Structures are given as C-alpha cells and as structure tokens.
Amino acid sequence: MVVWIHAGRGIRYQEHKTRKYGQKPDRYWCLKYKLDGRDTTEAVGWWSRGASKAKCQEIMAVLRLNWRTGKGPRTWRELKAVQEIHTSEIAAIQEASENAEITLAEFWEKEYRPRLQMTARPSALYKGDAYLRTWLASLAERPLAEITTADLEKALIKPMLVKGKSPGYIEAILGFISALWNVAEELGIVSGQNPKTKVKRPRMDDKRDRSLSKTEALELLETLQKRSLVTHDLALLSLFSGLRTGEGLALTWADIDFVNGIIYIKDPKNRFNRHVFMTAELRSMLNRRYQGQPKTAKVLTGPQGGEAYCSMSAHFRETVKELGFNKGITDRRQKVVFHTLRHTFASWLVKAGQPLFTVSRLMGHKNIKYTERYAHLDPETQKKATLGLEGSLADFVK
Secondary structure, eight states: OOOOEEEETTEEEEEEEEEEETTEEEEEEEEEEEETTEEEEEEEEEGGGTOOHHHHHHHHHHHHHHHHHTOSOOSHHHHHHHHHHHHHHHHHHHHHHHHHHOBHHHHIIIIIHHHHHHHSOHHHHHHHHHHHHTTTHHHHTSBGGGOOHHHHIIIIIHHHHHTTOOHHHHHHHHHHHHHHHHHHHHTTSOOSSOTTTTOOOOOOOOOOOOOOOHHHHHHHHHHHHHHOHHHHHHHHHHHHHOOOHHHHHHOBGGGEETTTTEEEEOSOTTSOOEEEEOOHHHHHHHHHHOSSOOTTSBSSOOTTSOOOHHHHHHHHHHHHHHHTTTTTOOOGGGSOOTHHHHHHHHHHHHHTTOOHHHHHHHHTOSSGGGTGGGGGGOHHHHHHHHHTTTTTTTTTOO
C-alpha cells in the first residue's frame, strides 16, 4: 500500500523503501489540488533529481495566482511546458549572441579548417592560413557576421590592387571568404546575403603570356636539381605533362601506369578526371623515384618523406631570381611563376602543330575557350591550312 505524507497545502510525498538521498529515504513529490471541481494529481519528481518541498510551494503559489487572475498556465504540466519554451528561447538568444561574436579567424580554426582537413589537399590549408595572416589580417578579428561587402572592398580589394595583385588571385581570396560564409550560414552562425556577392571586381586581361624557351627550361631544371630535387621533379611534371601544382602534389603510385606509360589525374581542380602520357623524361624521373612504395604513397616526397608546399614555392622563386628570368619585368603577366610551366607545355604543343582540341584535352580544360588563347602561337599551321586551298578553283577562275 502506497503511503502518502502530507507536507503542506496541496503538497505530498512518499518515501522510497530502500533508496537513500543523503541520510534519509528518497522522496517522490506530488501536487494534489481541486481544479474545475475535479481532484487533480501531478508528479513533480524525486528529491534526488531536484524536486523538493520548496519547489512544490513555488509551483503552487504560481498556479493559485493564475487561478485567481484567470491568466497563465492552470496546471503544473502547462506551467512546465511554458518554462521549457522560455528556457529554450533563452538558450537560443545566448547561442545567437555567441555566434554573433565568432570572428573570421575563430571560425576558420574551429569550424572550416577541420572540415577542409578531411577533404582537401595540404596546399588548400596552407593557402587558407596564409590568407588569414596576410590579406585578411585586418578582418581576421572581426565578427564574421559583421563583415560586409564594403569591408571586403576597402580592407581587401583596394590594398591588393595597390600591391599589383592579379584579379585571379583576388578572386581566389574572395572565393575563400565566400566558402567560409556559406558553411557558417549552414550552421546558423550568419544570415543574409553573402558579402562577396556584390563586391565590385577589377576588370583586366589576367592571362599570362610568358612561356619558356627550351634553353630557359633546361637552365631552370638544372638549377632546381641542385637546390631541391622534389621541386625539380614537380617542375618536370608540369613542363612535360601540363599538370597543375596541386595535381602533381596529389599523385600517388596508384596513378602511375608504367606498363602503358600513363599518368592518371583524379579529382582535379575542375573535377574532370583525365590522363596524360609519359615522355622519356617523365618515365626516367618516375623510375628513379619508385622504390617499391605502396600504391597509396605520394609520388613526390622529399628526403624525409615530405616537403612542404611553401618550401617548394620558395625553392622555385629563388631559382627564378637567380636565373634573372624576371629581372626588369614589371607586368606580372610576363613574369615567370610556377604556372608558367603549364603554360609552356601548351605553348610547345601548339607550336609543334598539335590541334587545339588535343591540347585542350591534355590540359584538362573543361571548355576549349580556355585553350583558344594559344591559337596565335600557331600561325604556320593556319597559313598552311589556308594555302591548301590555293588552286582548287583554277579550272573555273580565269
């Protein structure tokens, strides 16, 4: 038989037969009152889980006030539901307040960088860190939710243009900001229009025109070989296959088919997988590197099993400076950078008379319009094509 102990007006409890709370038996608290002429009993809970006589008294005081005034919850169940909503609203307000204070740098470190680490190449992480340290330094400690289009134009675009940075590089950093914003929006940290959307972008022809002569390419490779073998091999890959830097660094031995002389490029920048073919130079380099490594191992690793992307970039810049390739050149489109090697690969092919469609496929261009920029390098083929019509109407034209 359940024994209820009266503890006050409308309040009672029963004691647990075995379980203790401190030195005393645990107590199960309930409310009992008459509402609309009917007896009503509602459980408040165990003493060990927060229920108590004092809590029951507070509840009854609120309910009696509501009965007298005819306003508000009339039962403990209704009152509890209102309190839960109120608690939830407070928590939401606190969360919104905390989200509003998350800075660009904090979001990169705590949310976006860890996500990127699971899917992206190391070079993407390096670039993100570099953007925050350099061009985005003035915005890094600003709350992400407060960054506006005007902020990007003033604190990012203008300084970069003053420093002579290319529209393509500016666009890369704007893309970085945009990606962060989109993820933050998914997480409910920011709302509204992405600040990148209406940024006024600089307009100019950003295409690089510089390619290397075969003498320059040989000089470059010979000097790189003395400074950094892995940078030399990456440069060789780009010169003889047109691989982008990230594509070369991502290669594993599973991508190398020695039997058929094929190098597979998987999940590249434009997401269109392709393959290129080994020249004798590439086969020799890959044979030198292959020492029975597992298929999952990276092809391009330094002496200690790896060489940072930033180190390779430094080796390349120092070599170009030593050779004087950029001496006296102010137009950035004419300067030799690592991408010049990929551009050189395409230029050599076109000058050798290869069709633009073939070059486009080897370069991994998703649209041949990107390859048409090389058309001017092949005047002889165009001339021969035109002169091939010569005399075809000789019998009809007098």
